[in-house]
Amino acid sequence: MESLERIIAEQPFVEGLESYYLQLLVGCARNVVFEAGHTVFREGEEAHEFYLLRHGKVAIEIHAPQRPPIVVETLADGDVLGWSWLIPPHHWRFTARAVTQVRAIALDGKCLRTKCEANHDLGYELLKRFADIMSRRVDAARYQVIDVYGGGVNQ
């Protein structure tokens, strides 16, 4: 059976992370499986975890009254799901739904926040990694709102 440490070490999010920090993460981690259609978390709920996706696909949705939810993004193998655990008031801003069966590592946000407060080097490492993810997602969101395919396009 694969150890949790080895599974986490294979995730792109922790690439290059020192073994000592990896051990600290492992102490807050557990394996989870979500079946297709399962709501991983719901907008407004307390955000006490984030997820390293091993296999499967998750849709990030915005709920809108009297119409189906709007899927703004999908995440899949190797992606990180959720950063609201890091930012007060620690409530999910969106809803995440498993599109397929999802196998993931769940990391306890409260446990990690406590460790980051106690060890700022760990906190800085994690913040740098989350900042990179956030920056890429903001870029993608900006590009998405341009609606480049809506107007004139190359032929």
Add this chain to the structure above:
Amino acid sequence: MSPDDPMLPVAYRVEKVTKETRDTFTLVTRRVDRAPRHAFEPGQFSMLYVCAVGELPISISGDTADKQNLTYTVRSVGQVTNQLVSLGVGDTLGVRGPFGVPWPVEEARGKDVVVVAGGIGLAPLRPVLYHILRRREEYGRLVLLYGARSPQDQLFRKELTQWSQAPESRVLTTVDYGGVNWHGHVGVVTTMFRYVRLRPERTIAMVCGPEIMMRFVARELETRGVERSQIRVSMERNMKCGCGFCGHCQYGPDFICKDGPVFSYDRIQSRMEAYEI
């Protein structure tokens, strides 16, 4: 009158029309005079003339191995394209060309090929895919990343499935807006790079789509270690003559119709980022 004169349209008849999406159609055309069709290379375009309406540059989206027909995929966005997509089997149109610099399919031999297409930008790249898939052993890994506005706007859906089943090939598609019943990826095409492992030192990339999308994709490829000289993009401007005479498609020191439409990214990167051009 010579049929090879690049300024004179040759009559082609529409043999088949396929509706790809709500506003995009593929026309298979054949010379009316039964002479051999114009020779072309992947990435080249023709000037298509609709009698009494006008003329437009349209990339050839068919297979170079099809020795009888010239195939075009046209999105209805204006007066001439509205007329083009209204043509039925048996109707005729004028064809000049083909024109322009093709995709570097020979230079790509032996390398991994990353094809990135957005929207109707898949049409000019389809001949590249046909070419490589027919000579699969002569190329390295093939990756196709295709982004469209919505699932309904995806072109060549059956072929996308077929291409994904070819050996040593990876096809990833995504849409900017997907409903809850869509089980594919949602997100812009650049986000698909997360799911492929490139070998940058042996990769050549061919990119076609809206110019903003190509800029983002080229930056993503650079970030992943692909040399600018190994990134090719297909540009579009207001082309009229197709031969570099009229100057309508001037792009800095180049004419898109004659020096392009396919350019090496290192040659035009600064122009792509300039506000004035």
